[in-house]
Amino acid sequence: MIESLVELQNIGKIYWRGDAEETALVSATCSVKPGDRIALVGPSGSGKSTLLHLMGGLDQPSTGSISWPGLGTCENLRPQKVSYIFQMQSLLPPLTVVENVELPLLLGQIEATKARKAALETLNRMRLNTIADKLPEELSGGQAQRVAVARALASRPQLILADEPTGQLDHPTAQHLFDVLLDSLEGSETALVVATHDQAIAERMNTIWQMQHGVMEVVTC
Numbered sequence: 002m003i004e005s006l007v008e009l010q011n012i013g014k015i016y017w018r019g020d021a022e023e024t025a026l027v028s029a030t031c032s033v034k035p036g037d038r039i040a041l042v043g044p045s046g047s048g049k050s051t052l053l054h055l056m057g058g059l060d061q062p063s064t065g066s067i068s069w070p071g072l073g074t075c076e077n078l079r080p081q082k083v084s085y086i087f088q089m090q091s092l093l094p095p096l097t098v099v100e101n102v103e104l105p106l107l108l109g110q111i112e113a114t115k116a117r118k119a120a121l122e123t124l125n126r127m128r129l130n131t132i133a134d135k136l137p138e139e140l141s142g143g144q145a146q147r148v149a150v151a152r153a154l155a156s157r158p159q160l161i162l163a164d165e166p167t168g169q170l171d172h173p174t175a176q177h178l179f180d181v182l183l184d185s186l187e188g189s190e191t192a193l194v195v196a197t198h199d200q201a202i203a204e205r206m207n208t209i210w211q212m213q214h215g216v217m218e219v220v221t222c
């Protein structure tokens with residue numbers, strides 16, 4: 002039996018704004034296994050980002066339990082076992098492309114020369130080596146997101162959580178970014194969970210988790 006990377010049991014999440022409560026998730030039960038390709042879809046405010054944050058240990062549930070059988074504990078998930086890809090502008094402006102890509106490795110206590118080597122290899126593989134020394138402000142939106150993908154891949158994580166990674170790109174650029182991401186993961190056991198409003202991207206995944214007012218329904222394609 003394959004061990005899950007992350008397992009959620011009856012997870013609920015309530016946010017408080019002063020005295021007002023906002024229910025973001027209602028009793029979500031799901032798991033992610035190695036090699037899974039999961040699209041998280043649903044209207045704005047339906048709980049997609051909340052679920053991703055919980056799966057990555059960035060936040061804690063209000064009710065229910067969450068565990069990472071194949072990864073360890075909440076404290077040792079990042080930056081090497083779980084990587085994130087956010088929407089736009091997640092690169093650090095003062096750092097060059099290669100410095101941005103190697104940063105999670107350095108934060109994970111990887112030796113500097115090894116981190117630089119892994120970052121450059123990833124940039125080469127993604128044909129981004131020609132922009133390795135550029136600053137984020139010198140990149141197009143599509144290039145910046147490809148670098149964000151490279152940064153997520155460089156540490157060879159077991160789980161990638163992507164929160165609308167193509168949200169601010171035009172359709173062809175979004176599709177290209179996704180081609181690059183899926184090509185890079187081809188044959189690997191790295192699991193991918195991607196929150197997206199893009200139906201074309203959702204259809205390229207094996208499983209769809211449909212969110213509606215914090216309630217999840219799993220649809221296997």
Ligand SMILES: Nc1ncnc2c1ncn2[C@@H]1O[C@H](COP(=O)(O)OP(=O)(O)OP(=O)(O)O)[C@@H](O)[C@H]1O
Pocket residue numbers: 016017018023024025043044045046047048049050051052
């Ligand atoms: N930090 C927070 N404090 C209070 N309420 C929050 C917080 N984060 C999210 N919420 C609320 O929780 C609900 C779910 O939000 P969430 O960001 O998870 O939705 P989403 O599906 O990712 O939306 P979008 O597609 O717009 O990114 C929303 O009603 C939102 O207003």
